[in-house]
Amino acid sequence: MSTATADDRISVGNAERIVKEPAWLRWMRVHSKVVYGISGVAIVLIAWQVTSTLGLVNVTIASDPIRVIKAEITLFSSGQIWGPIGVTAQEVGWGMLITLLISIPLGLILGRVTALYDMTEPIINVLNSVPYVLFLPVIIFWFGIGQQSRILLVIWAATMPLIINTTAGVRNLNSDYIRVAKMCCAGKWTFYRSVLFPATLPYILTGIRLSIARALVGAIVAEFFLSGGGLGYFVQTATSNFDMDSAMAGIFIMAVAAVVLTRLIGRLEHRYTHWSQG
Amino acid sequence: MEGTIFMPRDEEHMVALNSSAAKSASSYVKVDRVSIGYRSRKTGIYKDAVVDLNFEIRRGEFVVIIGTSGCGKTTFLEAVAGLVPVSAGQILLGGKPIKGPGRERSLVFQSPSLFPWRNVRDNVLFALQAQHNLNSETRQRAEDLLELVGLKDAMGSYPHELSGGMRQRVNLARALVTRPELLLLDEPFGALDAQTRSVMQEELVNVWQAADLGEARNALFITHDVEEAVYLADRILVFSKAPASLAADITVELPRPRLPDHKRSREFVEYQDRVLRELYASSGGAPAVEIAEEVAE
Ligand SMILES: Nc1ncnc2c1ncn2[C@@H]1O[C@H](COP(=O)(O)OP(=O)(O)OP(=O)(O)O)[C@@H](O)[C@H]1O
Ligand SMILES: [Mg+2]
Numbered sequence: 351m352s353t354a355t356a357d358d359r360i361s362v363g364n365a366e367r368i369v370k371e372p373a374w375l376r377w378m379r380v381h382s383k384v385v386y387g388i389s390g391v392a393i394v395l396i397a398w399q400v401t402s403t404l405g406l407v408n409v410t411i412a413s414d415p416i417r418v419i420k421a422e423i424t425l426f427s428s429g430q431i432w433g434p435i436g437v438t439a440q441e442v443g444w445g446m447l448i449t450l451l452i453s454i455p456l457g458l459i460l461g462r463v464t465a466l467y468d469m470t471e472p473i474i475n476v477l478n479s480v481p482y483v484l485f486l487p488v489i490i491f492w493f494g495i496g497q498q499s500r501i502l503l504v505i506w507a508a509t510m511p512l513i514i515n516t517t518a519g520v521r522n523l524n525s526d527y528i529r530v531a532k533m534c535c536a537g538k539w540t541f542y543r544s545v546l547f548p549a550t551l552p553y554i555l556t557g558i559r560l561s562i563a564r565a566l567v568g569a570i571v572a573e574f575f576l577s578g579g580g581l582g583y584f585v586q587t588a589t590s591n592f593d594m595d596s597a598m599a600g601i602f603i604m605a606v607a608a609v610v611l612t613r614l615i616g617r618l619e620h621r622y623t624h625w626s627q628g
Numbered sequence: 629m630e631g632t633i634f635m636p637r638d639e640e641h642m643v644a645l646n647s648s649a650a651k652s653a654s655s656y657v658k659v660d661r662v663s664i665g666y667r668s669r670k671t672g673i674y675k676d677a678v679v680d681l682n683f684e685i686r687r688g689e690f691v692v693i694i695g696t697s698g699c700g701k702t703t704f705l706e707a708v709a710g711l712v713p714v715s716a717g718q719i720l721l722g723g724k725p726i727k728g729p730g731r732e733r734s735l736v737f738q739s740p741s742l743f744p745w746r747n748v749r750d751n752v753l754f755a756l757q758a759q760h761n762l763n764s765e766t767r768q769r770a771e772d773l774l775e776l777v778g779l780k781d782a783m784g785s786y787p788h789e790l791s792g793g794m795r796q797r798v799n800l801a802r803a804l805v806t807r808p809e810l811l812l813l814d815e816p817f818g819a820l821d822a823q824t825r826s827v828m829q830e831e832l833v834n835v836w837q838a839a840d841l842g843e844a845r846n847a848l849f850i851t852h853d854v855e856e857a858v859y860l861a862d863r864i865l866v867f868s869k870a871p872a873s874l875a876a877d878i879t880v881e882l883p884r885p886r887l888p889d890h891k892r893s894r895e896f897v898e899y900q901d902r903v904l905r906e907l908y909a910s911s912g913g914a915p916a917v918e919i920a921e922e923v924a925e
Contacts (some may be wrong), residue, residue: 437673527741529711529735529737530737532729532741533709533711533729533735534754534806535729536758536904540757544758547745622745625744625745625786626744626745
């Protein structure tokens with residue numbers, strides 16, 4: 351009983367402190383993580399702007415935030431940036447779609463069939479640790495320099511982390527779940543769909559997050575080498591034309607895309623795997 | 629399919645509720661010279677966990693197996709469940725040898741083993757889903773069972789939000805929802821504190837006696853708690869120390885319905901005393917006489 355009163359007193363004390371504090375300060379305290387994150391970015395941007403305005407750095411080489419915003423406005427209002435965005439989005443989109451369709455089922459099967467796992471483990475490890483860019487000349491030699499090759503490099507970049515994560519998830523499957531499924535007389539399909547897949551989902555989503563990061567890099571690298579358009583190609587040509595404002599604007603778009611995609615997966619993870627963090 | 633597995637209802641009620649009728653009823657499980665062992669993956673050496681078991685379980689009996697830790701109780705139960713093959717002899721269920729898990733059997737695992745990504749209701753429904761038997765009638769039954777075990781308000785909760793006792797209740801409901809003929813329970817209350825444990829025992833007795841809902845007319849229950857054994861059992865099988873064989877077969881003729889108060893009755897204590905003595909005698913432990921006196925005090 352006495353502990354309950356003590357707890358009450360503490361929470362009353364807190365309530366009083368919160369009431370006295372101004373509303374904006376309270377908001378800042380609750381969202382402190384976001385507030386600090388935004389301030390960090392703001393400080394860098396302001397420093398960048400100030401040094402270039404004061405002439406400490408050369409604007410034609412380093413650009414500055416205001417000029418990037420202006421470039422962004424021209425790029426979007428003239429519509430010329432949609433082409434490169436569309437090309438990169440297609441490469442990443444197709445690449446990721448195919449990666450998901452290959453890697454998840456393959457990972458689930460490799461995790462379940464020990465013989466297959468033992469057979470493929472060394473190969474997958476080698477393929478995962480050799481920098482995938484090294485395969486680009488070979489891909490070009492085999493498939494030419496079209497969109498096909500760029501998508502292939504995206505897949506090559508993205509597929510390994512997802513296979514490895516999915517397989518690890520399956521191999522870590524709690525053996526009690528298997529026993530429950532057996533005891534309930536679950537068929538193979540029910541087992542894969544209602545036990546194996548949901549149990550492995552946290553690993554799969556982590557794998558997808560790693561895959562997307564690598565897919566974006568893969569797409570940009572492919573564009574550097576295969577000059578077929580896209581944001582990578584856009585930034586490259588803008589830089590060689592000494593148009594640093596447009597180059598920075600392109601990089602900024604890429605950064606936003608990367609953050610949005612990562613956040614999206616974060617949302618999915620929160621939505622579908624809340625039970626594994628609990 | 630279903631029709632071949634389940635007997636007509638009326639006959640079963642009679643069997644379940646009247647234990648003297650049960651004794652004259654036919655044999656349901658026949659354990660015939662059964663040995664079970666494991667072969668070590670590393671060394672390849674075979675070791676028996678259970679040797680030369682011989683007994684029969686009649687229809688409608690609540691049988692409790694008791695034995696010291698590591699003697700082979702789980703191994704035997706899993707063989708009846710069909711998860712572990714026997715190495716010699718055979719276990720017959722309704723006259724047919726057990727080859728694997730079957731719909732007429734359910735196992736309440738020692739650890740609740742619920743799927744953490746499914747809420748309480750969906751965990752119970754999994755058993756029905758796996759057997760392609762999910763319809764409005766069976767859904768209703770799942771809800772009735774959850775209500776019976778006191779989880780009406782927790783149906784939408786996830787396992788990590790539940791206490792150990794609540795999880796074990798879900799585990800029990802999941803095992804019962806498929807209307808098994810034979811309910812297997814592996815120390816289901818072993819991890820619970822004494823108080824929750826006795827509440828759960830009472831609940832199991834209630835479910836057991838609510839034949840129209842529970843409907844598992846045969847139960848095979850493992851424990852190493854003597855009081856629990858006497859409270860639940862029609863019959864107690866005492867396993868010797870490893871490798872296990874049958875050391876004693878004690879029929880408990882206490883009246884049903886059993887109430888927690890009965891645990892303090894004279895006959896109850898005498899049964900406890902007897903089981904304890906058999907247990908010690910079979911495991912070659914402490915002198916039986918002294919133990920008996922301790923219990924009597
Ligand atoms: N999967 C296995 N592989 C090899 N040996 C096993 C395996 N499972 C159990 N054993 C052995 O079989 C014997 C009996 O184990 P079992 O789990 O049946 O005991 P138990 O009576 O259930 O014990 P407890 O009361 O502690 O649960 C033990 O010696 C154990 O080491
Ligand atoms: Mg055990």
